[in-house]
Amino acid sequence: MTSHRTGTREEWMATRIELLEAEKDLTRRSDELARRRQEQPWVRIDKEYRFETEEGSATLAALFQGRSQLLVYHFMFGPDYTAGCPSCSMIADGFNGSVVHLANHDVTLAAVSRAPLEKLQAYRRRMGWSFPWASSPDGDFCFDFNVWFTEEQQREGDVDYNYRREARFEWRSGQEGGGAGAEDAFAAMCGTDAATYHRDRPGMSAFVLEDGAVYHTYSAYARGLDGLWGAYQWLDRAPRGRNETGVWWRRRDEYGAR
Structure with missing residues (x-):
């Protein structure tokens, strides 16, 4: 038995029409953002x-x-x-x-x-x-x-990515940034350590x-x-x-x- 809310076709249609209006609004705002991208110097x-x-x-x-x-x-x-x-x-x-x-x-x-x-x-x-x-x-x-970014930038907290300054990379003794997080898993999949992996974005x-x-x-x-x-x-x-x-x-x- 599903734990998700269920309903009739009529109830589904009513929520879908409401959602459609929100989707159309998002599309219009997306079109406006595209126009603003093209107007950048x-x-x-x-x-x-x-x-x-x-x-x-x-x-x-x-x-x-x-x-x-x-x-x-x-x-x-x-x-x-x-x-x-x-x-x-x-x-x-x-x-x-x-x-x-x-x-x-x-x-x-x-x-x-x-x-x-x-x-x-x-x-x-x-x-x-x-x-x-x-x-x-x-x-x-x-x-x-x-x-x-360079290793020096990582160590000194001098990384500006996605238009903001990042915190200094955490270097763990013996692990060089390694751990159990997503970045570490991806680094291992690329055959390198987390610090080296994270220098490319x-x-x-x-x-x-x-x-x-x-x-x-x-x-x-x-x-x-x-x-x-x-x-x-x-x-x-x-x-x-x-x-x-x-x-x-x-x-x-x-x-x-x-």
């Missing part, structure tokens, strides 16, 4: 970033692949990782189907990580992905767009190319990426919602190993 990028790609060394402008707009997913995959972040992997599982549609609407979608290109390519083959994925080997791009950044100049237009981090996490959009509409008590997800080829 553009910031010209004069720094010469270099990336390693399948086609060789490339500039930021080259990542546009001949289009005028570029969306970059900052994928957590540091040089010391043995595999990509499970959360980023779950998000990226939804990229392949979108890339071709975006490309035909003057938008290139690509991922960027600090890991060497060879590691990224091997992991992409494992996951069955085909979207563009570039390596930022010197880390400057990731550092400047606030998705990579997820995010997305948008750029536009106009008259030969590249401009930064938008960046989002942490929960600001929720709308890109396709599986969670489905869960939010499932009967029990996200229904989480801890880290439940894996890379999609690892569920059978649980």
